[in-house]
Amino acid sequence: MVETIRMEKVDVVKAAGRIDSHSSPELKDAFDVLLNDGRNKLVFDMSEVEFLSSSGVWVLLETQKRARRRSKGDLVLANPSDNIKKTLDLAGLMHFMKIFDGVDTAVAGF
């Protein structure tokens, strides 16, 4: 369900389906592998994510915290659905997120 694509400077993590308390540990593991390896420029491709719960949002924010502790590090989102953007807005957490319409533009943003 979670796939990691390592590139020269930026890494892309892609997930599909539901991200909830059952599946979010797998997503966290994927990000932790990269962060523990010193990789901190991260794009999360959400084009196939159908549902994001608060536990998934929290994985993204914790990953963002860790990524930003290193120079020029960040986690940015690519292609979230309108429903997911609304979830972030309802939670009052949208202002922490950088959102791009495509993976290529997200990667180029670093």
Add this chain to the structure above:
Amino acid sequence: MPKATFEARYENLGRICEFVSSTAKRAGLDDSAAYAVELATNEACTNIIEHGYGGEGDGQIECSIEADDGGVTVVLLDWSRPFDPSSVPEADFEVPLEELNPRGAGLRLIRGSMDEVQFEPIPGNGNRLTMRKSR
């Protein structure tokens, strides 16, 4: 009224959400409203498992959903410890990223997604949560 009982385990969240979402769509709610019902139900069931039952175990969640001309009503019953929503501090996310704490996020999503939310402890016998989404 469609009704189903699920083991209170995270692996069942998808099935519970599919149950309410499909009923909401059949009742004529648009995609955004059906997603809101799914989100609130997911967050409520997650809270029941995590805080009510204290984690995955032998507990159960009974979920029913009723459609009428104005929208849908979801009722969740559990047999965990009594829940008092006033005991949960208001989520405060207007803080620096490093200071963020997830406490209260689920409750905020439930209230923000639905038009009416009512928590009722059933003395000595768990909790009833009633959530209403209008068309």
